[in-house]
Amino acid sequence: MTLKLSDIPGHEGFAAPVLPDGTLARSSGAFTRAFIGYQGACSCGWSDRRRFPPTPEGAKDAEGRWYEHAKPLLLAAPPNWLVVKSNLLCEQIVNLAGERPLAALTLLAQVESWQRTLLDQAVTSARAAGASWAEVGEAMGVSKQAAHERFRDA
Ligand SMILES: [Zn+2]
Known part of the structure; x- marks a missing residue:
């Protein structure tokens, strides 16, 4: 799932799968390789440091962290x-x-x-x-x- 807000184009949030070497997969869609968790990430290149378990709940929690990234951007973005x-x-x-x-x-x-x-x-x-x-x-x-x-x- 991607998170978007029309007032901040260029920022699409997602739960990035964390690969075994610690790097992040750059999209959340149809991921089949082994991964060890989720971290919040954004299409602008931002990624969260906090890692969540590789479960549906972990993905939701990682997505939720994107709002912390988006909040100050939204405050500075005109409607x-x-x-x-x-x-x-x-x-x-x-x-x-x-x-x-x-x-x-x-x-x-x-x-x-x-x-x-x-x-x-x-x-x-x-x-x-x-x-x-x-x-x-x-x-x-x-x-x-x-x-x-x-x-x-x-
Ligand atoms: Zn962003």
């Missing part, structure tokens, strides 16, 4: 439905800029004004909730130094 809306808005503004560039400029100026305010609020909330500058930077795709320099006075 998929909102990403879809954001991409659609971007696409529609591109079209508007082609057809009526002055109207697109008016709209983009509005977006920029609320975007800056919301960005400051989100950084303040993340910091108040205990996020480090490294986590803030990672969520925005910039370095921790860049995030700190830009928002330290927010």
Whole structure:
């Protein structure tokens, strides 16, 4: 069984069979070779250190460990439905800029004004909730130094 959450594409969790030499099989499907246990693993390359028995219950427990890997990723991932809306808005503004560039400029100026305010609020909330500058930077795709320099006075 694979575990997936639509908000974190690229992370599919599974119970990886542990081979006799200690290495992990990279999938859970139709496994027939001898194995000595299960460890939680993810399609991104993450694997859990904790080993569970080679039983159906062990597989379930190993899968359960994937949620510990997924939880912080989910906290930093925007909901998929909102990403879809954001991409659609971007696409529609591109079209508007082609057809009526002055109207697109008016709209983009509005977006920029609320975007800056919301960005400051989100950084303040993340910091108040205990996020480090490294986590803030990672969520925005910039370095921790860049995030700190830009928002330290927010
Ligand atoms: Zn992963």
